[in-house]
Amino acid sequence: MIRVKRGCGSWECGCYRSHSLPFKAHGQSGSVEVTVKPAPQGVGLAVGDVAKSVLRLAGITDAWGFTKGHTKTTVNYALATFEALKKTALLKVRSEQSERLKIKAGAEKVYVRAPGAPAVPTAEPAVELPEEIAVEGANLTQDASEPPSEGGEDTEGEEK
Numbered sequence: 635m636i637r638v639k640r641g642c643g644s645w646e647c648g649c650y651r652s653h654s655l656p657f658k659a660h661g662q663s664g665s666v667e668v669t670v671k672p673a674p675q676g677v678g679l680a681v682g683d684v685a686k687s688v689l690r691l692a693g694i695t696d697a698w699g700f701t702k703g704h705t706k707t708t709v710n711y712a713l714a715t716f717e718a719l720k721k722t723a724l725l726k727v728r729s730e731q732s733e734r735l736k737i738k739a740g741a742e743k744v745y746v747r748a749p750g751a752p753a754v755p756t757a758e759p760a761v762e763l764p765e766e767i768a769v770e771g772a773n774l775t776q777d778a779s780e781p782p783s784e785g786g787e788d789t790e791g792e793e794k
Contacts (some may be wrong), residue, residue, distance in 0.1 A: 639722040640736040643672030651675070652738040654696040657725070663715030665703035670718045673698045684708050684737035685715040692719055717746040 641656030642649055654672040661668045668685060673696040679686045681699030689697055705711045727737060 636716075637723045637739045638653050638694075638719050639725070639727070639737050639739045640693055641672075641732075641735040642675075644674045644696075647672075647674035649675050654676060654694060655725070655734045657722070658735045659718040659721045661714040661719070661721060662716060663713035664707060665700040666705055666707060666710040666714045668711070668714040668718050669700045670715070671698045672696075681715075682711065685713040688712055688715040688719070714729075724740050 639656055639720060640652040642652065642654060643656040644654060647654075653675055655670055656672065658669065658671045661670075666728055670681070670685070670689070673680065675696055677696045677698070679689055679695070679697055679699075681689065681697060682701060684705075685699050685701070689699075699715075700716075702713070723739065727735075729734075731737070
């Protein structure tokens with residue numbers, strides 16, 4: 635496991651959130667060379683499928699990527715992307731740069747809610763409803779054994 639630095643390194647964005655890479659990173663494994671660059675918010679992951687899954691696991695949502703070599707070798711492609719992410723953690727950054735680029739390293743805090751717990755605790759007391767509510771019109775308390783009366787038909791054996 636490594637600590638990946640995330641930030642808003644794109645000059646086009648300026649949103650000051652850590653959604654992308656803070657700077658350009660390069661990684662190599664076998665014949666595959668991967669270059670990952672910061673992208674503005676909303677671009678998404680404009681890289682190959684293998685690199686996309688690695689970057690998603692790192693918490694990066696926007697990035698541009700360029701590859702060279704035999705990228706069909708998925709293991710080398712994934713390792714080259716991992717190597718590029720590792721280089722972001724090794725680079726030393728001054729404090730004013732980390733403030734300007736909003737660089738964060740490591741995992742973000744994730745809130746997990748239990749399945750039975752309410753999403754938002756309610757502060758209002760529970761209000762009891764009346765047991766019987768009068769409804770005009772239909773007889774809603776009819777027995778199940780009696781067939782429901784249909785509208786428009788005469789009952790009680792009246793002849794027409």
